[in-house]
Amino acid sequence: MAxxxxxxxxxxxxxxxxxxxxxxxxCSEPERAPKSITEEExxxxxxxxxxxxxxxxxxxxxxxYQRLLxxxxxxxxxxxxxxxxxxDYDYIFRVLQLKxxxxxxxxxxxxxxxxxxxxxxxxxxxxxxxQIIIENGNENKDTDSLASRVNLRNKDRxxxxxxxxxxxxxLGAEQAVRFKKAYCLFFKLLEDNILxxxx
Numbered sequence: 004m005a006x007x008x009x010x011x012x013x014x015x016x017x018x019x020x021x022x023x024x025x026x027x028x029x030c031s032e033p034e035r036a037p038k039s040i041t042e043e044e045x046x047x048x049x050x051x052x053x054x055x056x057x058x059x060x061x062x063x064x065x066x067x068y069q070r071l072l073x074x075x076x077x078x079x080x081x082x083x084x085x086x087x088x089x090x091d092y093d094y095i096f097r098v099l100q101l102k103x104x105x106x107x108x109x110x111x112x113x114x115x116x117x118x119x120x121x122x123x124x125x126x127x128x129x130x131x132x133x134q135i136i137i138e139n140g141n142e143n144k145d146t147d148s149l150a151s152r153v154n155l156r157n158k159d160r161x162x163x164x165x166x167x168x169x170x171x172x173x174l175g176a177e178q179a180v181r182f183k184k185a186y187c188l189f190f191k192l193l194e195d196n197i198l199x200x201x202x
Contacts, residue, residue, distance in 0.1 A: 076105065093137060100133040106200065125196050132192065135185035139178070153177040153184075161187045 060068065083101055088094045103126050110123040155176065161183040 079105075096133055096137050100130055100137065103130045103133065122196075122200055125192065126200060129189060129192050132185045132189040135181065136189060139182055153181045155180055158183070163187065 079101060083097060086094070086097075107123055107126045107130060110119055110126065114120075114123065116122070158176075158180045161180070163183045163186050
């Protein structure tokens with residue numbers, strides 16, 4: 004114990020001597036005033052940042068590209084709005100899916116974040132789960148079989164308040180479980196991750 008205290012006092016003396024030497028050092032340079040930046044340098048820096056945000060496009064090309072994207076977006080929304088139904092939950096899920104797909108497209112083209120691929124993957128998973136929900140658990144072209152095998156052993160973990168009995172599903176229990184799993188996983192994915200989906 005005494006040896007540790009002696010070592011500690013020795014280190015304190017050495018640190019104190021170093022501080023004194025640094026203060027008295029004749030070669031220490033005086034603090035310099037910050038270099039003034041000209042207005043041209045500021046404009047050049049701003050233009051460089053805009054160039055980075057526009058992915059190397061000129062301002063004119065970027066504006067044309069944004070107008071084209073806006074027009075495509077309006078056409079997709081108009082197509083969806085033309086099939087608007089007020090009596091069914093299906094339309095709400097379709098609106099969510101269109102918006103998530105638009106976000107996926109943005110992240111594929113413009114994301115600046117290092118983990119952009121991971122976030123885009125989460126959004127793509129959300130869109131895939133929504134597709135299963137919209138198609139009531141069977142998005143397969145062949146309506147007589149499911150697109151994939153369904154694990155029925157953990158079906159009790161996925162509970163959904165549902166207005167139809169499981170027998171109402173065309174393919175029975177497997178289709179019902181697939182729908183319920185997609186539904187629960189979709190909302191869990193949103194709950195855990197949606198606030199991180201911004202660039």
